[in-house]
Amino acid sequence: MDTVIMKADAPGVVQIAANYIKEGQLVAIPTETVYGLGANGLDENAVAKIFEAKGRPQDNPLILHVADAADIERFCHQIPQSAWVLAKAFWPGPLTMVLPALDIVPKATTAGLPTVAVRCPDCQVTRDIIRAAGVPVAAPSANLSGKPSTTTAEHVYHDHAGKFPLIVDGGSSRVGVESTIIDLTEQPPRLLRPGGITLEQLESILGEVTVDKAVTASVANDEVVKAPGMKYRHYAPQCEVIIVSGSTEAAASFIRSRYQAGERVLCFAEELELYAQCDPLAYGSEADPQTLSAGLFDALRQLDKPGITKVYARCPVGGGIARAVQNRLYKAAGFKSVNAEEEV
Numbered sequence: 597m598d599t600v601i602m603k604a605d606a607p608g609v610v611q612i613a614a615n616y617i618k619e620g621q622l623v624a625i626p627t628e629t630v631y632g633l634g635a636n637g638l639d640e641n642a643v644a645k646i647f648e649a650k651g652r653p654q655d656n657p658l659i660l661h662v663a664d665a666a667d668i669e670r671f672c673h674q675i676p677q678s679a680w681v682l683a684k685a686f687w688p689g690p691l692t693m694v695l696p697a698l699d700i701v702p703k704a705t706t707a708g709l710p711t712v713a714v715r716c717p718d719c720q721v722t723r724d725i726i727r728a729a730g731v732p733v734a735a736p737s738a739n740l741s742g743k744p745s746t747t748t749a750e751h752v753y754h755d756h757a758g759k760f761p762l763i764v765d766g767g768s769s770r771v772g773v774e775s776t777i778i779d780l781t782e783q784p785p786r787l788l789r790p791g792g793i794t795l796e797q798l799e800s801i802l803g804e805v806t807v808d809k810a811v812t813a814s815v816a817n818d819e820v821v822k823a824p825g826m827k828y829r830h831y832a833p834q835c836e837v838i839i840v841s842g843s844t845e846a847a848a849s850f851i852r853s854r855y856q857a858g859e860r861v862l863c864f865a866e867e868l869e870l871y872a873q874c875d876p877l878a879y880g881s882e883a884d885p886q887t888l889s890a891g892l893f894d895a896l897r898q899l900d901k902p903g904i905t906k907v908y909a910r911c912p913v914g915g916g917i918a919r920a921v922q923n924r925l926y927k928a929a930g931f932k933s934v935n936a937e938e939e940v
């Protein structure tokens with residue numbers, strides 16, 4: 597099958613995409629976080645195609661995307677007041693809420709869990725497609741399972757050309773890392789994945805929020821975790837990735853004294869000159885962590901090449917969006933890190 601890329605403003609694109617979804621086919625859709633691989637979230641057979649195309653483990657549930665906050669009443673029950681407050685504050689936007697699922701949501705979508713994750717994306721063409729299809733769109737990130745997420749139509753084409761008919765091209769994803777996931781079925785609510793809506797923003801509305809341990813530490817494959825996706829190795833280039841923390845100077849001295857040909861340094865734009873001899877790749881500016889979040893997955897994809905033997909990575913510190921960058925980069929590194937200030 598030919599996979600066609602259509603621009604988000606091409607004539608007829610909304611109806612064409614909606615028709616494919618109604619027919620039970622897959623369509624890659626842009627969102628402000630990352631590109632998603634979408635299908636009718638109420639159709640088990642359509643959802644099965646997502647798992648097949650991605651090579652995704654069956655126990656990893658999908659997010660249902662809706663066009664309007666009010667739609668969640670069709671798929672969820674026992675919706676707490678806090679969900680409506682969060683929706684009013686942050687939707688459309690990079691926030692996913694986990695809520696008790698109604699039976700209308702198939703087990704294929706929830707991976708058999710009694711809950712379902714719901715999100716209203718901040719992308720007009722995608723909300724238009726969902727509305728025109730008349731069904732919620734189940735969509736994981738459109739990368740092959742385990743690979744860095746997709747932030748452009750080209751990334752999706754690279755991973756999936758020939759598998760499904762249409763990629764809707766909405767340009768580069770603005771946020772660049774996947775949505776924040778908050779589980780509202782617990783009290784206090786639990787942050788399952790940091791993203792574009794920050795922990796601080798959630799706390800300002802919810803008060804206390806528990807941060808799930810899978811956010812900051814690796815989880816064994818047989819451990820039960822709240823967001824099954826958090827336990828898998830993810831985002832990783834083929835080679836070893838090691839995070840080098842510590843001051844700019846300490847990290848530069850650590851990396852430069854160990855660097856060998858074939859290795860790469862993933863760093864901040866401010867550090868490029870320091871690593872001039874070490875084949876550096878900057879993914880954004882340390883002074884503006886939003887640029888790091890927007891650039892991270894494209895950079896990890898550039899480093900996912902045979903011949904690269906090791907990547908030394910610099911990671912931002914602090915809260916806000918930097919927390920999401922830390923989470924993705926530590927997962928890409930399999931939580932392997934060294935503090936340059938403690939090494940000689």
Ligand code: TXA
Pocket residue numbers: 627629630631632633656657658659692694706709711712713715717735736737738773774775776777788822823824825826
């Ligand atoms: O920004 C995003 O959220 C993107 C775009 C396409 O919307 N989607 C995305 O989907 O990142 P995916 O499948 O790559 O990640 C979904 C995460 C997984 O870690 C999964 O385990 C978790 O959400 N999840 C889904 N349903 C859940 C549920 N009922 N309870 C707990 N975690 C859930």
Ligand code: MG
Pocket residue numbers: 736737745
């Ligand atoms: Mg994903």
